[in-house]
Amino acid sequence: MRVCVFGAGAIGGHLAGRLARGGAEVSVVARGAALSAIREKGLTVEAPDATFTVRPDASDDPAALGPQDAVVVTVKGYQLPGVAAAIAPLLGPQTAVAFVMNGIPWWYFDRHGGALDGRALPALDPGGAVRAAVGVERTIGGVVYSACTVREPGHVHVENAKGKVILGELDGSVSERAKALSAALSAGGGLSSPVVPDIRREVWMKLVSNISFGPLCLLSRQGIGPTLAEPALRAAAVRALEEAGTIARGLGLPLDFDADARVKGSEPVAHKPSILQDMEAGKTVEMEAMLVQPLALARMAGVETPTLDLLVGLARKAAEASGQYVPAG
Numbered sequence: 001m002r003v004c005v006f007g008a009g010a011i012g013g014h015l016a017g018r019l020a021r022g023g024a025e026v027s028v029v030a031r032g033a034a035l036s037a038i039r040e041k042g043l044t045v046e047a048p049d050a051t052f053t054v055r056p057d058a059s060d061d062p063a064a065l066g067p068q069d070a071v072v073v074t075v076k077g078y079q080l081p082g083v084a085a086a087i088a089p090l091l092g093p094q095t096a097v098a099f100v101m102n103g104i105p106w107w108y109f110d111r112h113g114g115a116l117d118g119r120a121l122p123a124l125d126p127g128g129a130v131r132a133a134v135g136v137e138r139t140i141g142g143v144v145y146s147a148c149t150v151r152e153p154g155h156v157h158v159e160n161a162k163g164k165v166i167l168g169e170l171d172g173s174v175s176e177r178a179k180a181l182s183a184a185l186s187a188g189g190g191l192s193s194p195v196v197p198d199i200r201r202e203v204w205m206k207l208v209s210n211i212s213f214g215p216l217c218l219l220s221r222q223g224i225g226p227t228l229a230e231p232a233l234r235a236a237a238v239r240a241l242e243e244a245g246t247i248a249r250g251l252g253l254p255l256d257f258d259a260d261a262r263v264k265g266s267e268p269v270a271h272k273p274s275i276l277q278d279m280e281a282g283k284t285v286e287m288e289a290m291l292v293q294p295l296a297l298a299r300m301a302g303v304e305t306p307t308l309d310l311l312v313g314l315a316r317k318a319a320e321a322s323g324q325y326v327p328a329g
């Protein structure tokens with residue numbers, strides 16, 4: 001299977017490594033120091049189950065890589081316009097494109113059914129550029145559980161032993177193309193890749209943690225466990241998780257989880273969420289998809305979220321103050 005991973009950072013580096021290790025014909029769209037490092041030394045994945053180096057084809061020019069069976073997009077939400085502008089040469093008539101990213105995806109209401117079916121989310125896809133370049137037909141939803149950090153360009157450290165990439169078609173079908181990508185992703189060991197009939201539920205199952213722990217850690221400047229060690233912040237995390245669950249249910253999803261148990265399960269996690277990693281690195285933070293849009297959807301669903309409003313409002317102000325929040329559009 002020919003698979004191109006678009007964006008060879010923490011998650012893209014991990015997934016490209018697993019795909020190559022599992023025998024797929026893998027290429028990556030990378031740039032800058034990551035591109036030079038991968039070309040010179042290959043891509044190294046350092047994970048609890050194995051440390052290995054693979055040598056995918058790498059380019060900053062998708063035309064050099066050509067049409068693929070599948071493209072896996074693993075950039076930050078605000079980088080999607082760049083993907084839209086460049087992706088065309090990777091797409092043949094049958095190419096599937098899986099967006100394996102955090103937060104509310106640009107396609108959220110496509111093939112959703114009901115009154116909201118087809119509603120565009122311009123803050124996540126300014127000008128509809130991704131929709132136009134990729135199209136809803138090709139799109140597969142993705143949710144990734146894997147705590148990854150770029151140690152140095154071309155070298156990804158994976159913290160958790162059992163990663164997971166959940167895939168799902170927007171219309172809930174379990175397609176052959178999703179199963180083929182799932183098989184390629186899991187063939188490299190260390191990752192499972194279920195194909196599910198309700199990917200939006202999985203988006204929210206993950207998002208409730210990102211929107212709760214993300215702003216707390218961004219503000220505390222500490223990893224998840226150390227942040228939760230402060231009793232007032234632990235209590236806020238529980239309230240935030242509960243509110244996030246209410247948004248998902250307000251949007252019609254059957255999301256049932258125990259917020260306190262989730263916080264307890266996260267207490268041993270030292271990982272700094274990617275939003276904090278970006279803040280510390282002086283980069284733009286991925287605010288729209290993970291923090292801002294979920295609250296816009298809460299308003300749409302008539303759900304009140306006072307704790308999340310406070311946390312997200314403060315996190316946004318902090319990122320704005322350091323020039324690291326770029327509103328979409």
Ligand SMILES: NC(=O)C1=CN([C@@H]2O[C@H](COP(=O)(O)OP(=O)(O)OC[C@H]3O[C@@H](n4cnc5c(N)ncnc54)[C@H](OP(=O)(O)O)[C@@H]3O)[C@@H](O)[C@H]2O)C=CC1
Binds near residue numbers: 012060077146
């Ligand atoms: N890191 C983690 O542990 C987790 C992250 N996620 C999610 O996964 C997604 C990816 O995050 P993460 O891997 O951390 O992000 P990274 O910033 O580490 O990786 C994104 C990579 O894509 C590259 N890129 C972006 N646009 C282009 C382009 N047009 N051409 C070539 N390369 C490009 C970036 O290059 P450059 O650096 O030059 O911009 C960067 O190397 C996000 O949605 C994140 O929230 C989900 C679970 C865990």
Ligand SMILES: CC(C)(CO)C(=O)C(=O)O
Binds near residue numbers: 145148210273275
């Ligand atoms: C915290 C974590 C690793 C949860 O999987 C994440 O999604 C992120 O770092 O953005």
